[in-house]
Amino acid sequence: MTAPLKHSDPVNVDVALGDRAYDIVIGRGVLSSLGERVAALRPGVRTAIVTDRTVAKYWLEPAETSLADAGIPTSRVVVEEGEISKTYAGLEKVSEALIAAKIERNDLVIALGGGVVGDLAGFAAAILRRGVDFVQVPTSLLAQVDSSVGGKTGINSPQGKNLLGAFHQPVLVIADTAVLDTLSPRQFRAGYAEVAKYGVLGDEAFFAWLEKNHSDIVKGGSAREHAIATSCRAKAGVVSRDERETGERALLNLGHTFGHALEAATGFSDRLFHGEGVSIGMTLAAQFSAKLGMIGEADAARVERHLIEAGLPTRLQDIAGFAQEGLADADALMALMAQDKKVKRGKLTFILLEAVGRAVIAEDVEPAPVRDFLQEKLEHKLALKA
Ligand SMILES: NC(=O)c1ccc[n+]([C@@H]2O[C@H](COP(=O)([O-])OP(=O)(O)OC[C@H]3O[C@@H](n4cnc5c(N)ncnc54)[C@H](O)[C@@H]3O)[C@@H](O)[C@H]2O)c1
Numbered sequence: 001m002t003a004p005l006k007h008s009d010p011v012n013v014d015v016a017l018g019d020r021a022y023d024i025v026i027g028r029g030v031l032s033s034l035g036e037r038v039a040a041l042r043p044g045v046r047t048a049i050v051t052d053r054t055v056a057k058y059w060l061e062p063a064e065t066s067l068a069d070a071g072i073p074t075s076r077v078v079v080e081e082g083e084i085s086k087t088y089a090g091l092e093k094v095s096e097a098l099i100a101a102k103i104e105r106n107d108l109v110i111a112l113g114g115g116v117v118g119d120l121a122g123f124a125a126a127i128l129r130r131g132v133d134f135v136q137v138p139t140s141l142l143a144q145v146d147s148s149v150g151g152k153t154g155i156n157s158p159q160g161k162n163l164l165g166a167f168h169q170p171v172l173v174i175a176d177t178a179v180l181d182t183l184s185p186r187q188f189r190a191g192y193a194e195v196a197k198y199g200v201l202g203d204e205a206f207f208a209w210l211e212k213n214h215s216d217i218v219k220g221g222s223a224r225e226h227a228i229a230t231s232c233r234a235k236a237g238v239v240s241r242d243e244r245e246t247g248e249r250a251l252l253n254l255g256h257t258f259g260h261a262l263e264a265a266t267g268f269s270d271r272l273f274h275g276e277g278v279s280i281g282m283t284l285a286a287q288f289s290a291k292l293g294m295i296g297e298a299d300a301a302r303v304e305r306h307l308i309e310a311g312l313p314t315r316l317q318d319i320a321g322f323a324q325e326g327l328a329d330a331d332a333l334m335a336l337m338a339q340d341k342k343v344k345r346g347k348l349t350f351i352l353l354e355a356v357g358r359a360v361i362a363e364d365v366e367p368a369p370v371r372d373f374l375q376e377k378l379e380h381k382l383a384l385k386a
């Protein structure tokens with residue numbers, strides 16, 4: 001782990017993917033350089049910004065001004081905020097708007113928003129005229145540390161998370177840390193789960209730093225930039241070694257096997273944001289690792305304690321409307337997990353822990369112990385309620 005950055009210097013993180021390599025530019029105020037950077041990358045380009053209504057209210061005008069100042073023509077597509085847009089209907093709306101705007105193969109799509117907009121706009125760009133390049137301008141903490149990097153794009157199916165999509169790398173990522181000042185506290189906390197994930201899966205020193213400094217990340221100073229840059233470096237490293245998740249990249253899925261099933265069980269609604277599902281899923285993965293004897297109970301408790309301190313949910317019973325159909329049912333959760341993209345020949349793959357800071361890929365996991373473990377967690381909730 002490197003020392004925290006000075007507050008004012010924009011930082012460049014390189015995603016080393018050969019002729020598809022790109023920069024992640026991180027810093028306060030870097031949104032104003034969007035036009036200049038796009039013009040330098042693609043002289044004469046036309047652009048279409050895809051964003052959501054909330055982000056548009058705060059950040060569309062500054063983005064458009066920056067592009068206009070650099071002489072770049074742009075159009076806009078504004079979708080509804082939230083997972084409701086990461087759907088077939090959302091994809092149709094964005095694709096048809098891009099076609100209507102006559103976005104050509106050499107033009108650029110700009111995703112201005114959180115992970116929903118990034119995944120949706122990136123997928124639309126991947127299939128528009130069989131592939132148009134795109135730029136990520138992530139505006140949520142989650143998008144700045146995770147979804148804008150690495151080229152996973154897609155939409156949800158009612159049957160599961162991100163079940164339709166494509167690997168399509170952006171050509172540039174501009175992460176302006178100041179835009180996070182308008183993010184709601186709950187969304188900020190949800191994004192923090194993915195920050196903590198990098199510590200838990202591969203960097204104990206970063207996790208220990210987060211345990212001491214997490215509250216400073218909210219304040220917006222050098223700790224925020226350090227956390228974002230450290231997360232991006234970690235993700236860029238993994239992606240450059242295993243772009244298409246044939247191996248190591250699966251580690252970035254820590255907490256997601258459980259988390260995605262919980263998101264599906266709650267109908268991809270605001271009862272559970274993605275990062276909140278990851279927080280609960282990461283806690284369950286740590287506890288399941290402890291149950292299998294891979295880590296001590298104290299390690300699992302350490303992970304959960306930190307997530308609670310960061311204001312995140314860690315238990316199934318923390319989910320609003322927990323008792324509703326599908327959630328308090330181990331078999332229903334198992335059925336949802338069977339749609340996980342890491343499943344091979346019908347067998348589950350889990351990301352488990354050998355230590356805080358060392359995750360491993362466990363293939364061929366038998367369903368019975370997972371089901372028993374979930375049942376225990378569900379009964380624990382019932383015991384708490386009684
Ligand atoms: N592609 C990947 O590698 C990857 C990685 C992690 C997560 N994801 C996906 O990302 C999605 C979650 O992303 P998210 O948490 O950013 O959700 P999101 O895109 O829904 O954004 C969260 C909310 O915050 C609002 N918002 C965003 N930026 C804002 C700002 N600066 N000011 C005020 N409001 C703002 C949005 O309008 C939205 O209501 C999930 O669909 C998840 O599957 C993808």
Ligand SMILES: O=C(O)C(=O)C[C@@H](O)[C@H](O)[C@H](O)COP(=O)(O)O
Nearest residue numbers: 146150152161162249252253256341
């Ligand atoms: O980039 C990756 O690889 C990840 O797994 C990052 C995750 O945080 C992210 O939620 C991703 O979208 C999950 O991918 P999926 O393949 O499980 O849908």
Ligand SMILES: [Zn+2]
Nearest residue numbers: 194256274278
């Ligand atoms: Zn995630």
